[in-house]
Amino acid sequence: MKVLIVEDESPAANKLKQMLLRYSNEMEMVANLSSVQETVAWLSSHPAPDLIMMDIQIDDGLCFEIFKEVKVLSPVIFTTAYDQYAIRAFEVHSIDYLLKPFSYEKLEISLNKLMDIQQNRQELKPSPVNMDQLMEALEGQKQRFKSRFLVKAGTKIRSVKSSEIAYIYTDRKLNLLVTGEGDRYPVDQSLDELSQLLDPQDFFRANRQLIIHIDAVKVIHPYFKGRVKLEITPSLDQEIIISSERTPSFKAWLDQ
Template structure:
């Protein structure tokens, strides 16, 4: 088995390597990478490993950003000091979620889980795990605002927006909340029936669409019931998909 380690703490990486040598001496460690950028470059330039060990907090951002740039079909074992990302990890090929400090028992159980999942067959984990994940969706998001935690109901969200690596959600009253998830992670947590990924910056709620205008280049622009920080444009390529989504609302159109 060929494994890739993504971990920016030297001590943690060495500990994991030592544990792997102890519990699975046959595992070949292809590389140990320390950042999102380095990981994306490596994964784009090399064949997929058989298994990834991936820390969540890296020097240049959280490792979920890697999945935005690279299609990863190999199983992932997340290693982190935080337990609040477990659900998000489940959405992106995770077969286990190990809390630091990691010991031999943790890794042995994770590898045994991997063995049971494969059952002698090579599987496309990207498809399998995302399929399982699609059955679960968040109904309430816990938003950290200064020294408070505010529950944000899913059906109160008018749109989600990303700019300068920051993600926010706006409710139907126009209140904007900082989110600790990427737009891609939010997309996986919001039901397709009610939310649409308009472009790289926006996810919009069905109930928030006020009017649609034809724009030059066969594109569309959307106006919502609340103000948005910039114009929402649907590209020509996405127009058919968007119209199909709208037909689910108005089947007679």
């Protein structure tokens, strides 16, 4: 089975590949794309894969823009932080949706569903897309992003508003939440989980070790090979480099 992966987070894409190969060593990953533009270009110039694993929110926008630009003939399994109500508004060759973070067992159920459809020679018929309904449903998700976190401050527990967070970073396997005032608190969630809980309009996953709030970005320096180097506030005692692949989406995020 030829599988196209549309996912802009490398760790998530690699984990998904491992899960697919665990399901069957006959799975062939034909490409791993990270943006709407890349995916439209690929689908326009390659035969339709047997399956597309597609994240909803990718580098340069929402994946739904892909379906407006090119006819998608392959079955799709969405991987997403959005809930079922948003997904129900958009059914184009959709087999299933998986809420992040998802387990191998959840993926296995979705793949079994696809296999049953194929074995019974059922045809996946695309439904009309109501883009206004879709965008309204997705806008409703904005209120579901986490608004505050409970953190330990010595022997006490404090509630920190998401708007107070300057950044969250990993230091020697410990994830630390840093406020605009410079206070630091350990958090239990992984950065992958936190990136799904925080509003992407305000927060950006700079790299594997850092999620930053838009107001924490102080200075941007051009760096080697299309990358950029950041100064943030409060200051962080480590180099902050945005990769050349993520720099365009980072600049677009800042310029929203």
